[in-house]
Amino acid sequence: MINKNKMPVAIGVAFVWFTTQFGGGFASGAQLLTYFVQFGIWTLVTPILAQAFGAFFQWYGLRYAKRHNTYDYRTFTDTFYGDLGKGTKTVFSNLYEVVYIVTICLASAVAFATGGSTLEALTGIPYLLCTLVIGAVIFVLTIFGTDIVRAAASTISVAIIVGLLVVYIPNIIAQWGTISANIGQLSVAPAPVAPALWKCLLYGAFQLASIGLLMQHAEPFENEKVAKTSMIYGFIVNAGIIFICTLGMLAVVKNPDLATAKVPTLLMVTTGVGAAVLTPIISILIILGSVSTAVNMIAGVVKRFVTAWNKKDASSEESGKKSTQRTMTIAILFTLLTFAIAQFGLIPLVAVGYGYLGYLTIFVVLIPFLIHMFLTRAGKIDSEFKKN
Numbered sequence: 001m002i003n004k005n006k007m008p009v010a011i012g013v014a015f016v017w018f019t020t021q022f023g024g025g026f027a028s029g030a031q032l033l034t035y036f037v038q039f040g041i042w043t044l045v046t047p048i049l050a051q052a053f054g055a056f057f058q059w060y061g062l063r064y065a066k067r068h069n070t071y072d073y074r075t076f077t078d079t080f081y082g083d084l085g086k087g088t089k090t091v092f093s094n095l096y097e098v099v100y101i102v103t104i105c106l107a108s109a110v111a112f113a114t115g116g117s118t119l120e121a122l123t124g125i126p127y128l129l130c131t132l133v134i135g136a137v138i139f140v141l142t143i144f145g146t147d148i149v150r151a152a153a154s155t156i157s158v159a160i161i162v163g164l165l166v167v168y169i170p171n172i173i174a175q176w177g178t179i180s181a182n183i184g185q186l187s188v189a190p191a192p193v194a195p196a197l198w199k200c201l202l203y204g205a206f207q208l209a210s211i212g213l214l215m216q217h218a219e220p221f222e223n224e225k226v227a228k229t230s231m232i233y234g235f236i237v238n239a240g241i242i243f244i245c246t247l248g249m250l251a252v253v254k255n256p257d258l259a260t261a262k263v264p265t266l267l268m269v270t271t272g273v274g275a276a277v278l279t280p281i282i283s284i285l286i287i288l289g290s291v292s293t294a295v296n297m298i299a300g301v302v303k304r305f306v307t308a309w310n311k312k313d314a315s316s317e318e319s320g321k322k323s324t325q326r327t328m329t330i331a332i333l334f335t336l337l338t339f340a341i342a343q344f345g346l347i348p349l350v351a352v353g354y355g356y357l358g359y360l361t362i363f364v365v366l367i368p369f370l371i372h373m374f375l376t377r378a379g380k381i382d383s384e385f386k387k388n
Contacts, residue, residue: 014234015157019292029264040191046200053204062227073212111294112342171272206358213300
């Protein structure tokens with residue numbers, strides 16, 4: 001049993017996972033439609049499988065990070081990939097560095113663009129100013145370190161979860177006749193399992209591109225068993241929310257307007273109940289999801305570079321004095337970089353990049369993790385870790 005004083009840490013890490021996964025694409029329903037809803041009756045299964053997939057790999061990584069005190073992603077990858085054999089550390093750590101930085105740039109640029117556009121639609125404030133506001137919030141949350149990120153993740157997660165339930169539950173109830181009829185049609189229609197599972201795998205693989213950012217949050221764990229607890233909490237929250245959201249999307253899966261809808265969730269709302277009230281709510285959720293995702297991403301890369309920077313400083317005392325300054329410098333650089341990308345309007349390119357990133361992550365993260373698990377179980381590496 002986890003010490004009660006440590007329980008908030010486990011919950012906090014579970015919420016970090018939720019806010020990392022939940023972004024503008026999730027809130028709008030676009031990701032749900034692309035990866036799950038279009039595959040017939042498997043819609044009711046594959047979203048939950050994707051969360052189990054993520055929970056398992058993240059548990060393994062968090063447990064390893066706590067056991068080996070690897071709390072920034074570069075230290076983690078150097079140690080983790082180094083277990084696999086000579087030369088693997090250099091190759092795979094550098095590949096993961098590329099994957100992670102590309103993920104940060106893509107996800108954070110989407111946060112600026114979708115968050116800025118949504119704020120502009122809500123307030124009428126010019127897009128450039130809206131993205132500046134989004135950037136300022138991301139920067140402030142990032143520079144205060146992992147404790148504030150966990151606290152912010154918990155607060156934002158509660159707001160998002162409540163908001164999603166407020167948007168989806170009334171519409172599921174109001175459109176249950178349509179949903180149940182669509183489920184009935186999907187259950188008798190051809191629904192090959194292979195494409196559904198492949199898209200589920202791609203979704204899970206893409207999410208693993210950001211697995212490195214979680215490692216910093218393993219540091220306050222009392223022991224590696226807390227990793228399991230946090231991922232159980234995370235699975236319950238993520239699986240529950242994604243199931244409710246995909247169930248809501250089934251209300252419009254046969255709607256001819258779905259093919260041209262830019263925001264599928266809004267189509268569900270406008271064909272259901274409470275559009276006047278629920279449209280602003282879902283817009284706010286998109287902003288919260290975008291900001292929280294960017295904060296988690298940039299906080300991870302700040303942790304990695306500040307740790308490396310401090311290690312090169314000969315004086316630990318001097319390093320401590322400069323740590324805050326270095327944190328702010330890295331946070332500013334990455335915030336400005338992703339802000340600049342968003343200004344070029346690269347959202348279509350980002351969408352293409354996500355697809356390729358999913359394939360790349362299979363080879364850089366998924367396969368090496370599976371090999372590490374096999375070698376550990378066989379007693380070839382990390383035999384003491386295996387016993388725990």
